[in-house]
Amino acid sequence: MQNLLEFLQKYHHWFLFVLLEVISLVMLFQYNSYHNSVWLSTANAAVGSINEGRAEMESYFSLSKMNEGLTTRNFYLERQLAQMRRLYKEATGDTAVVRDEMQFLKQYHLVPAKVVTNELNRPDNLLTINKGSADGIEVGMGVACGQGVVGVTYLVSDHYTVLIPVLNTSSRISCAIRSHNYFGVLRWDGKDAGVAYLEDIPRHARFKRGDWVETNGYSSIFPPGVLVGKIETVYNSADGLSYRVKVRLSTDFGRLRDVVVINDPTVAERARLLQSARDSLKLNVKE
Numbered sequence: 001m002q003n004l005l006e007f008l009q010k011y012h013h014w015f016l017f018v019l020l021e022v023i024s025l026v027m028l029f030q031y032n033s034y035h036n037s038v039w040l041s042t043a044n045a046a047v048g049s050i051n052e053g054r055a056e057m058e059s060y061f062s063l064s065k066m067n068e069g070l071t072t073r074n075f076y077l078e079r080q081l082a083q084m085r086r087l088y089k090e091a092t093g094d095t096a097v098v099r100d101e102m103q104f105l106k107q108y109h110l111v112p113a114k115v116v117t118n119e120l121n122r123p124d125n126l127l128t129i130n131k132g133s134a135d136g137i138e139v140g141m142g143v144a145c146g147q148g149v150v151g152v153t154y155l156v157s158d159h160y161t162v163l164i165p166v167l168n169t170s171s172r173i174s175c176a177i178r179s180h181n182y183f184g185v186l187r188w189d190g191k192d193a194g195v196a197y198l199e200d201i202p203r204h205a206r207f208k209r210g211d212w213v214e215t216n217g218y219s220s221i222f223p224p225g226v227l228v229g230k231i232e233t234v235y236n237s238a239d240g241l242s243y244r245v246k247v248r249l250s251t252d253f254g255r256l257r258d259v260v261v262i263n264d265p266t267v268a269e270r271a272r273l274l275q276s277a278r279d280s281l282k283l284n285v286k287e
Helices: 002-010 012-031 033-092 096-105 267-286
Strands: 109-118 127-129 142-144 149-156 161-165 173-177 183-187 195-202 212-215 227-236 242-249 258-263
Touching: 173 195, 173 227, 183 242, 195 227
Parallel strands: none
Antiparallel strands: 109 127, 109 258, 127 161, 142 149, 142 258, 149 161, 173 183, 173 212, 183 195, 195 242, 212 227, 227 242
16 A cells, blocks of 8 residues: 555656646547547547458458358259259250250349348338449349349449348339249338238139249349249238238348349340330320
8 A cells, every 4th residue: 555655646747647638638629629520530430440340350250151151052053953954955855945044144244242231120121232333233223142132223322332122111023933923023011021922913823832932034123033032821912802922031131241233234225125115105196
């Protein structure tokens, strides 16, 4: 105790100096708006850098598990493609259809991106990725991940893009039941983040629980065959004229990190052709 008192007595002027410095700095930043704004900007930049570093570290440590999942998925896809080729060759002695399908898929350019912000608990959830117009992304492009459908591009800046994901009550994606070709519109009811509903399925359709739902390719946003989810329950529609199908989504939006934007260069040509047809019909009606 005696040593502590002697230490404080010997260096008391330094402690007094530090105390006065702290008081003066507090008064400076508290009562001067310019210094206060500089301090806040510096603090925000420091916190942002720390959060960015932490996010990069978390992303780095999750790469191993992600790569394992991607490798497994690629393995299954390669095996399925090989099986399709073998079965079709045995049935017809020709693999032209498979070659045509591979050629069809080449028309789509995939732009990889990372999720920057993601919302799950709102009826109008939005999602932001770190690629924009500088990377060739435009409004109205489809976005998917290794698990399935994610959403559609909505607002695009030079280096960022906001998406309307499946988990948005405004989302409308045309889908079909695999191997049955019955199609409907996928909507989210704003409740469970793991479930959406395929609506307007005709009453004469025949399918069962456990069937897969995928994009049907009728729109210019997604190519056919992009996975959406699996059928859990079938309900009657409100008017009783169609089915309302509960779909367990294959995409886990709570763990979404890496996505691809699907760029189809033929979209503009098809849009121009469709507009020309509409204009022609209007002229014929007027005549």
